[in-house]
Each structure stands twice: as C-alpha cells, then as structure tokens.
Amino acid sequence: xxxxxxxxxxxxxxxxxxxxxxxxxxxxxxxxxxxxxxxxxxxxxxxxxxxxxxxxxxxxxxxxxxxxxxxxxxxxxxxxxxxxxxxxxxxxxxxxxxxxxxxxxxxxxxxxxxxxxxxxxxxxxxxxxxxxxxxxxxxxxxxxxxxxxxxxxxxxxxxxxxxxxxxxxxxxxxxxxxxxxxxxxxxxxxxxxxxxxxxxxxxxxxxxxxxxxxxxxxxxxxxxxxxxxxxxxxxxxxxxxxxxxxxxxxxxxxxxxxxxxxxxxxxxxxxxxxxxxxxxxxxxxxxxxxxxxxxxxxxxxxxxxxxxxxxxxxxxxxxxxxxxxxxxxxxxxxxxxxxxxxxxxxxxxxxxxxxxxxxxxxxxxxxxxxxxxxxxxxxxxxxxxxxxxxxxxxxxxxxxxxxxxxxxxxxxxxxxxxxxxxxxxxxxxxxxxxxxxxxxxxxxxxxxxxxxxxxxxxxxxxxxxxxxxxxxxxxxxxxxxxxxxxxxxxxxxxxxxxxxxxxxxxxxxxxxxxxxx
Amino acid sequence: xxxxxxxxxxxxxxxxxxxxxxxxxxxxxxxxxxxxxxxxxxxxxxxxxxxxxxxxxxxxxxxxxxxxxxxxxxxxxxxxxxxxxxxxxxxxxxxxxxxxxxxxxxxxxxxxxxxxxxxxxxxxxx
Numbered sequence: 001x002x003x004x005x006x007x008x009x010x011x012x013x014x015x016x017x018x019x020x021x022x023x024x025x026x027x028x029x030x031x032x033x034x035x036x037x038x039x040x041x042x043x044x045x046x047x048x049x050x051x052x053x054x055x056x057x058x059x060x061x062x063x064x065x066x067x068x069x070x071x072x073x074x075x076x077x078x079x080x081x082x083x084x085x086x087x088x089x090x091x092x093x094x095x096x097x098x099x100x101x102x103x104x105x106x107x108x109x110x111x112x113x114x115x116x117x118x119x120x121x122x123x124x125x126x127x128x129x130x131x132x133x134x135x136x137x138x139x140x141x142x143x144x145x146x147x148x149x150x151x152x153x154x155x156x157x158x159x160x161x162x163x164x165x166x167x168x169x170x171x172x173x174x175x176x177x178x179x180x181x182x183x184x185x186x187x188x189x190x191x192x193x194x195x196x197x198x199x200x201x202x203x204x205x206x207x208x209x210x211x212x213x214x215x216x217x218x219x220x221x222x223x224x225x226x227x228x229x230x231x232x233x234x235x236x237x238x239x240x241x242x243x244x245x246x247x248x249x250x251x252x253x254x255x256x257x258x259x260x261x262x263x264x265x266x267x268x269x270x271x272x273x274x275x276x277x278x279x280x281x282x283x284x285x286x287x288x289x290x291x292x293x294x295x296x297x298x299x300x301x302x303x304x305x306x307x308x309x310x311x312x313x314x315x316x317x318x319x320x321x322x323x324x325x326x327x328x329x330x331x332x333x334x335x336x337x338x339x340x341x342x343x344x345x346x347x348x349x350x351x352x353x354x355x356x357x358x359x360x361x362x363x364x365x366x367x368x369x370x371x372x373x374x375x376x377x378x379x380x381x382x383x384x385x386x387x388x389x390x391x392x393x394x395x396x397x398x399x400x401x402x403x404x405x406x407x408x409x410x411x412x413x414x415x416x417x418x419x420x421x422x423x424x425x426x427x428x429x430x431x432x433x434x435x436x437x438x439x440x441x442x443x444x445x446x447x448x449x450x451x452x453x454x455x456x457x458x459x460x461x462x463x464x465x466x467x468x469x470x471x472x473x474x475x476x477x478x479x480x481x482x483x484x485x486x487x488x489x490x491x492x493x494x495x496x497x498x499x500x501x502x503x504x505x506x507x508x509x510x511x512x513x514x515x516x517x
Numbered sequence: 518x519x520x521x522x523x524x525x526x527x528x529x530x531x532x533x534x535x536x537x538x539x540x541x542x543x544x545x546x547x548x549x550x551x552x553x554x555x556x557x558x559x560x561x562x563x564x565x566x567x568x569x570x571x572x573x574x575x576x577x578x579x580x581x582x583x584x585x586x587x588x589x590x591x592x593x594x595x596x597x598x599x600x601x602x603x604x605x606x607x608x609x610x611x612x613x614x615x616x617x618x619x620x621x622x623x624x625x626x627x628x629x630x631x632x633x634x635x636x637x638x639x640x641x642x643x
C-alpha cells in the first residue's frame with residue numbers, strides 16, 4: 001500500500017506551476033535588472049528550510065474582462081512564516097511577474113489571513129511591496145481588499161512589529177498600507193512611492209513635477225520623512241529588516257531581546273572627556289558620544305537623512321536594548337523644530353510600544369525660532385515630544401551633555417516629564433533661557449543706567465552664566481540624580497539601565513491619550 | 518485745524534495747529550486701503566525678505582538663520598570636500614558650513630557680523 005502515484009504527480013505539477021511564477025522570461029528580466037523574485041526575497045529572508053508557505057495554490061476569483069481564462073499563481077502574493085535569527089516572523093511578498101503584483105480579492109484575503117495569523121501567534125509582519133496597484137478588472141473588490149489590509153494594519157499596530165519594504169512600485173492607495181506600519185524601508189533606484197504621479201499632478205493642477213523630486217527612496221528619506229531607511233538592493237533591504245527585528249520583541253507583551261552581559265563593566269571611558277570641547281559654542285558631533293556609549297559602537301540609526309538635528313536609533317548598552325534620542329548640535333545648532341519633533345516623538349512612541357528603554361542625550365539650545373516654524377505649528381509639533389515622553393512608561397534615562405534650555409529642556413525628557421534618572425556632565429547648562437536673553441530681561445534698567453552699559457551687560461551675563469548655566473542650580477533643587485564626569489558615562493548609564501529595567505508604571509485606564517497630531 | 522497734545526517736562530499742553538500750506542508730495546497721510554474682507558489666512562511670506570539673491574548653481578547657502586562669525590576661506594582658494602568655509606552662530610552654538618564638494622571659491626557674498634537667513638547664498642564654489 002502506498003499513495004497513488006498520480007496524486008503525487010498532480011501535486012508536483014501544481015508546485016512547479018506555482019514556482020514558475022509569471023514565467024521564465026519575466027523572471028530573467030528581473031534578474032538582469034538585479035532584482036530578486038518575490039519568492040527569492042522570502043527564501044533569502046528566512047533561515048534556510050524554515051519557510052512555510054500559505055496559500056500557494058490560491059487563484060484569483062475574477063470573471064470579468066476575460067480574466068476567467070487567466071491563471072494567476074498564488075494570486076500574485078507569496079505568503080508564509082519562517083525563522084529569522086531563531087524567531088518566527090510572518091511575511092508576504094508581492095510578485096510583480098504575476099499580473100504586475102496587482103491586488104485583487106484573493107490577494108488581499110491572503111494578506112489579511114497572514115496578518116490574523118501574526119496577531120494570534122504574536123509574531124512580526126514583514127510586507128514586501130512590489131505591485132502595480134489595484135487589479136482594475138476586479139473593480140470595487142480590489143478597493144475593498146485595500147481597505148481590509150489597511151484595517152488590519154491598524155488592528156495590529158502596537159501589537160506586533162510591522163515592517164514594510166518598498167521594493168518596486170507602490171502607488172496611489174497602496175502607499176497607505178506601508179504608511180500604517182512601524183517602519184518603511186525603500187530600495188534605492190528600484191522603488192517609487194507616491195499618491196499621485198507626475199501625470200495626475202500635471203492634469204489636475206498643471207504643476208510639473210518629476211518622480212525624482214518626490215517619489216524616490218532619497219526623496220522620502222530626506223525630504224518627506226515618509227520612510228525610515230534606504231536599502232541599496234533587495235538583499236540589503238532584507239538584512240536591514242533582520243537587524244531592525246533584532247532590537248524588537250516579537251510582540252508588545254514581550255521584552256526586547258536583551259542580552260545582558262553577566263557582569264557590568266564599570267570602567268571609565270576616557271574618550272568621553274576628550275570629546276567635550278572647551279568652548280560651549282563649539283559644536284560636538286553627538287554621534288561620537290553615542291559610539292562611545294553603545295556596545296561595539298554599533299548604533300542602528302533610524303531616519304538618518306531626515307531632520308538631522310535630532311538623532312534616533314537602536315543599540316545595546318552592555319546587552320540591554322535601548323532607543324537613543326539625541327540632539328545633534330552640528331545641525332541647526334541642535335534645535336528642536338517641526339520635523340525633528342515629529343521624528344523624535346514617533347521614535348519614542350515606537351520604543352514605548354515595544355518596551356524598549358529610552359536613553360536621551362540632551363544638548364539643546366531651544367526650539368528653533370522663526371516665522372516658518374511658528375506658522376508651521378511648532379507648538380503642536382513640539383508638543384508631540386512632550387506628550388510622547390510623558391506618556392511613555394518604559395525606563396527613561398536622561399543625560400544632559402551641555403545645553404538644556406527652556407521648553408526644549410523639558411521636551412528632552414527632564415525629571416518633570418517622567419525621567420527615572422537624570423545625569424548631567426559638569427558642562428551641562430540647565431536654565432530657563434540663555435544669558436543673553438535673560439540678562440536683557442532681568443537687568444534692563446541697570447544696564448541702561450550704567451556708566452558703561454556694554455561692560456555692565458557683559459559682567460551681568462558672565463555672572464548669570466556662572467550661576468545658572470551649570471548643572472548645579474538644578475542639582476541643588478534635587479532635579480537631577482547626579483553630576484558625573486564624562487568618562488563615567490558608560491558605567492553610569494549601564495547601571496541605571498539595570499536598575500530601571502524592572503520598571504512598572506500604571507496609568508489610568510482610557511481609550512488612548514489625545515496626542516496633538 | 519488740528520488739535521495736538523504735547524508733553525514737555527511731564528506737563529501736558531493741548532495746542533491747536535492750523536496747516537497753512539503743505540509741500541507738494543507731502544500730502545497728509547492717507548489711511549491704507551482697506552484689505553478686501555477675507556477669511557483666509559495672510560499669505561505666507563515669499564522668499565526671505567532680505568536683499569539676498571536667490572541661490573544659483575554652485576552657491577553654498579546658509580543652513581539656518583544666523584550671524585556670520587568668520588569667513589574661513591579667501592576668494593580663489595581651492596578647497597576639498599568637507600573643508601570649513603564659514604562659521605555661523607545661532608542659538609548659542611557655532612555652525613560650520615563645510616564644502617559640499619571640492620572646488621574653488623569664486624565669490625564670497627557675506628562678511629563677519631552679517632546676519633544671514635536660511636537658504637541665503639554665502640559664497641560661490643566652482
């Protein structure tokens with residue numbers, strides 16, 4: 001007794017048909033262009049042999065416009081689960097060789113089913129987008145499919161990590177599924193993402209615009225801020241996703257994959273002392289501070305090309321996963337402005353969802369002054385930083401490197417905004433405003449009436465600086481945990497993380513807070 | 518006849534003044550024409566209202582509104598990518614403007630002490 005051979009033949013035939021995707025010619029063309037196929041992408045992403053496919057033999061259900069005679073293997077989207085660095089991850093990959101990767105009813109159902117699975121199992125979802133858009137022949141079924149995917153994106157938001165890779169076309173409504181995920185990665189040169197293309201823009205408004213201006217990976221990474229990372233090619237996009245997931249728990253109920261060192265290294269790092277310029281006006285590249293703070297100088301920066309006056313990203317400090325938020329004084333003096341507030345707030349909230357402790361490095365002279373900022377709603381945008389920090393319940397460690405002025409000091413997670421531990425270097429200047437502004441307000445009359453107003457002003461400024469532009473007024477008011485020598489930074493932050501990783505912070509029950517959007 | 522109130526040494530006098538003649542071209546100020554009623558917000562200011570010319574190709578522009586502390590290169594000087602060209606100060610912090618690419622400084626548009634706006638050309642690099 002054995003299984004009838006014709007049944008196995010049938011299975012093998014169907015398997016081969018599915019794996020042939022859109023045909024040899026189309027696949028060869030992709031390879032010639034340096035692109036992987038949808039299936040190759042998933043096989044490269046998952047550990048060898050661990051990929052379990054869902055719905056390999058699915059077909060479209062369309063009977064319009066002659067579609068009933070056409071075969072669409074797996075309805076243009078390869079779905080399944082597999083292992084990534086030892087943990088299961090759900091992923092789908094749209095196949096541009098099958099009907100242009102267009103989304104129809106069954107295509108959408110497969111994606112939604114996979115997301116339901118990811119929700120129930122508590123595993124991340126990776127979406128590899130490469131699609132011409134809606135399958136027009138299916139009419140509103142296709143539109144409805146997008147709606148169902150969007151709904152599921154939102155349903156899963158804050159539950160399991162969602163990463164979208166834009167590896168080809170992603171146009172019109174299709175762009176909103178990636179936009180609803182946690183992280184977007186675009187491949188350079190091979191991908192475009194937009195709502196209305198140049199043709200539609202021209203027809204609707206007469207405006208001339210090229211895809212290079214608004215739809216490429218570079219445009220989204222540096223101008224629109226719609227994406228988080230640029231990949232050089234398909235393989236790199238998958239590597240970035242793997243690296244990103246290495247900092248995230250599988251779902252919101254788990255801790256991130258901490259790998260604490262058995263013993264905490266408390267030795268000094270003299271490089272920190274060397275880093276600090278003697279002149280408080282000299283810019284200090286905060287990347288150098290971060291590289292000395294984190295394990296192996298391995299800092300995984302998120303949105304490195306957008307709003308560079310704030311630096312955010314993931315790292316480990318003696319094995320503890322952290323999200324780092326740092327002002328960058330070499331760009332726009334390290335001020336908080338509309339874009340940097342949006343970038344920072346989004347990152348803080350992502351960390352909070354996934355239980356990742358926050359380490360904030362403060363060197364901020366204030367909010368960016370200017371008409372464009374005020375008119376652009378810096379009040380609303382800057383408030384996102386305050387809101388995000390105050391509502392985050394993860395451990396919050398703040399280190400004040402140098403400047404910490406006014407409202408921006410609060411917006412960088414001061415003790416009042418819920419920091420669990422606040423450290424300051426002796427170079428810290430914690431004050432309500434700078435000496436120039438403060439002296440003008442406090443001593444207007446004295447300066448005016450002095451014999452030499454300029455000398456008097458300089459004298460008063462220097463007095464103010466000595467008294468207030470230091471960490472000690474805040475320290476005397478018990479607003480900071482400790483003033484430390486820069487070289488102690490790594491030891492102190494490492495200890496603080498071990499001490500706070502058990503944090504429990506319970507808030508009153510509510511649907512959700514009302515972050516100013 | 519115009520009625521004026523004048524204060525001298527903290528004493529206030531009310532005086533009446535008759536305008537007998539006015540030099541041509543100096544007619545009494547007319548009230549500004551009333552704006553057309555509108556509920557729309559005032560238009561955003563166009564390009565920075567400074568004397569700055571729009572940036573041309575090869576111009577290195579200011580990354581933020583600031584005061585020029587020093588111009589660190591000379592006209593005609595050859596520079597490498599990343600070389601410091603100009604030092605600005607804003608928000609209690611110096612910002613270095615570095616060469617975006619190797620080239621020769623062909624013109625310098627600002628000098629120390631000048632206030633510059635975001636996007637204003639600082640110098641030309643060829």
